[in-house]
Amino acid sequence: MNDTAIISQISESLTGQLAVGLLLVPFVSFLILFFFGRKLPSQGDWLATLTGGISFILSFVIFTQIWTGTPQHFRWTWFSLGETTKTLDFSAGILLDNLAAVMLVLVTFISLLIQVFSIAYMHGDKHYSRYFAYLGLFTAAMISIILADNLLLLFMGWELVGFASYLLIGFWFEKKAAAKASLKAFLINRLGDVGLLLGLFGLYALFQTFDLTELNNSFSAQNPTISTYLTLIGLGLFCGCIGKSAQFPLQVWLPDAMQGPTPVSALIHAATMVAAGVYLLARCYAFFTPDALLIIAIIGTLTALSGGLAALFQHDIKRILAYSTISQLGFMVMGMGTGNPEASLFHLITHAFFKAALFLIAGIVIHAMHQGLNALPYHEEVDRQDIRNMGGLRRILPITFIAYLLAFGGIVGLPFFSGFLSKDAILSGAWAWAESKNNRLYFLIPDIGFISVLLTAFYMTRQLLFVFFGKFRLNLDPKTLRHSIRNEASVLMLIPVVLLALLSLASFFAVNPFNAASGWLYGGNQLMPQLPNMLLRAIAENHEIHVYTAFLSTTLALAGIAFAWFKYRNLELKIGRVASAYSAEPLNPIARFTFRQFYLNELYRFAFIKPALKLGKTVAFFDKKVIDGLLHFFGMIAVVGAKIIGWFDRIFIDGFVNLLAWFSGSLGKMGRNLQGGELQSYYLYALLGLMLVVLSILVL
Structure with missing residues (x-):
């Protein structure tokens, strides 16, 4: 056509x-x-x-x-x-x-x-x-x-998203931290994009097309002898997801990206940019071999665990949510790797609502802290995003608190909330996948998934207690945090938060709040009908898997909530003491290890950044001292040689020419003097000439 x-x-x-x-x-x-x-x-x-x-x-x-x-x-x-x-x-x-x-x-x-x-x-x-x-x-x-x-158009949009995120993260570019964070996000995403680009080239070299429909048809008749090549192509495509969706070990950019405005954090890190990697995996799911899917499952599981551990001891309200996003993205990628892409997409959608709500709630809290602290003489010393400076805000911001509880239920995965449905779908699929492998080592993946559920419940309950319970920990009237006497925040801020929080309820997705397959979105291959999901059939045939995972995940979520409640319920900091007076990092070395994100930033700085800078300095030194030195040396030789040649030219060449000219001139003057016009002189000159001729003949 x-x-x-x-x-x-x-x-x-x-x-x-x-x-x-x-x-x-x-x-x-x-x-x-x-x-x-x-x-x-x-x-x-x-x-x-x-x-x-x-x-x-x-x-x-x-x-x-x-x-x-x-x-x-x-x-x-x-x-x-x-x-x-x-x-x-x-x-x-x-x-x-x-x-x-x-x-x-x-x-x-x-x-x-x-x-x-x-x-x-x-x-x-x-x-x-x-x-x-x-x-x-x-x-x-x-x-x-x-x-x-097609993948070529998708890659163009992919890069445009990266550029737009660079602009938004560094929107307050006057702040040095924001400028560095935007550059860090941009560069680390480019690392993943190199792998994605190589994967695209590999696909085109094999099938001579970027069209997704044609590629899906081609993979249905692929040659088994090139499975290793296909595995490498799949891993190349997955590199794009590792960078964009902040998977281990390239997740270090996401927490720093909190330097952007809080609504940007909600937009980029809740529903759109980081979700693009999971969307890419779904679009290219038919291209992944079993070996590639196993590696994807392992990376996703490690990301879910590392993000949850890193969030345990954070104090910045947005960084806690950022590490939570890393963990939840790991859940989605784990679902992709264990052969249940619909469950991952389902969790992507549910996560978008409650995570966007949580980020916007954090925005309301930060906005309120700004408003209250601007009247204090020492307000510059107070970190407005540190949860240790908050407390008791459920009385000051009641609507925000209720919205937080709804989003909290979603992200923790409590029954009657959307997160329960989507997490249960991923964990059930991972368990069925492990059972199909006939090897107990594969059960490490769903087991770590359950541990991540426990961690999520713990750090989110910790944040809930620090922010909304206890007493307000700064020496000012908490009422000054409200937008007005009658309104806790602007209506334009509350309406989006309330809508997103309500969409965290399970009833929006399924009639049966305990079974995602009873809903309109998940369970009938609606999202990916071209890929029959064998795991869904296995879970449907073995109802015990669903019951077991639902019971265990709920139990672990409640255990995490209880543990955090007993640990932090009586925590009261001294009134008037600001968070800057406390250690920025935990004193416990294990807690500090997770707080610093397993020292990945330090590892990259030591293994890549410092060597690159040292190499740059070495190259600059070599360029300045050796290359420039040689150029200067040869230039000096050329100048000296030019001066010698100029001296030789003036003394000898020009001197010889000048000598000939002088001699010719002298002869001319002599000849001119002989022409005096006197006849006797001419006779005398002729006689002398004749005598010279005769004399020369006699001599010879």
């Missing part, structure tokens, strides 16, 4: 028109706000929110068209390479299936709520319009990833 026919097909298809409009709307918003934002200082936020609302409506309409209908694929020739006899055609297109439809709704909905929240949170910032412009660019980049029908 030619390009004209494709354009005609899109124009005749309502879904195609909506998809094109969905891609353009946030990008146009970005262009308007970026170039004309200074002329719209007070209207830019509402323009961004309006375009965000339009994007969500378009996504929802697409969802209603696709979810109960058939997938739609629009594809046209993008460009061609080669001669007329042998050309390589590269296509571009839009792929709309159930997975894309759900992700579009998720991304645009979360983005819309965060834009609404940002109107109040970022009000008064000197780069207010630029902030909303970056949000539009980020949303457009995520939509381009979801709509892409």
Whole structure:
């Protein structure tokens, strides 16, 4: 089908028109706000929110068209390479299936709520319009990833998301920490992207196409003799997920990325950027061999455990949530590796709601701390994000506290909450996968998954107790933290938080709050119908797996809550003593080891950064002393040689020429003197000449 026919097909298809409009709307918003934002200082936020609302409506309409209908694929020739006899055609297109439809709704909905929240949170910032412009660019980049029908287009959107996240993380670039964090995130993501790019090249070398539909068809008839090559390709693709979704050992950028505005943290680290890696695994799931999936499962499990351990002793309210995000992303990747991609996608969606709620709640708390502490004479010494400076906020911020409890139930995985359904689906799948291997070592993966559930319950309960229970630990009236006497926070901040918290309830996803398969999203291969999930069948046939994992995960979650409650319930810091008076790190060496994220930053600094800097200094020294020295030496020789040659030229060459000229001139003068005009002189000269001739003849 030619390009004209494709354009005609899109124009005749309502879904195609909506998809094109969905891609353009946030990008146009970005262009308007970026170039004309200074002329719209007070209207830019509402323009961004309006375009965000339009994007969500378009996504929802697409969802209603696709979810109960058939997938739609629009594809046209993008460009061609080669001669007329042998050309390589590269296509571009839009792929709309159930997975894309759900992700579009998720991304645009979360983005819309965060834009609404940002109107109040970022009000008064000197780069207010630029902030909303970056949000539009980020949303457009995520939509381009979801709509892409081939890996080359997906990679372009992938890189654009990385660039937009760099802009948002370093939005307050005047702060040195924010500038460093944005650069760190950008560079570490590029490391993963190198592997992704190599994987793409490997796929194209093998199948001569980037088209996802064609690749899925090709893998159904793949040659078993090239399984090692396919494993390497799959691991290359997984490298992109390791970088973008903060998997071990490249997760070090995510906690530092908290330097960006809190709504940015909610957008990037809850539902969109970090979820892109899991989405990539889902799109490319058919490309992974069993060996590649095993490595993916191991990496995901290690990430879930390391993120949970690192969060145990953190004091920054946002860093706790950042490490929690790392752990939950590890859960999702573990589900992918154990052969249950639908469960991972289900957890991606549930996690987006309660994690976005938790980040925005942290934003409300930080905003309240700013408001109260600005009146104190020592406010510059107080860390507004340190949970040790908080306490008792459930009385001051009651609506925020209730929303936190709902999101808390979701992330911990308590019954009647969405996190219970999605975590149970992943753990049940991991257990069924381990049973199918006939090797007890494989049970380490679900076992570590259960340990991660315990850790999540502990550190989230710790945060809950520090922030909302006990007494307020600073020497000021807690009422000053409220937005006003009647309102604890701006309505524009509370509405998104309440909506996201309500979506943490299990009833939104399933009629039976104890069985995810009874819902509309998980259990019937709705998200990935092209890949029959054998684990779902195994779990359905062996109901004991589901009961066992549900009981054990709930028991461990309650145990983690109880342990944290008994450890911290009586914790009261002295009134007026600020967190800066305490040690920034735990005194216990084991606790410090997890607090410092297992010294991965120090390891990279020692193993890579310092050698690179030392190599750079060595190269600079070699360049300055050796290369430049040789150049200067040869230059000096050239100058000296030029001076010698110039001296020789002046003394000898010019001297000889000048001598000949002088001699010629002298002869000319002598000849001129002989021509006096006297006849007797001419006679005398002739006689002398004759005598000389005769004399010479006689001599010879």
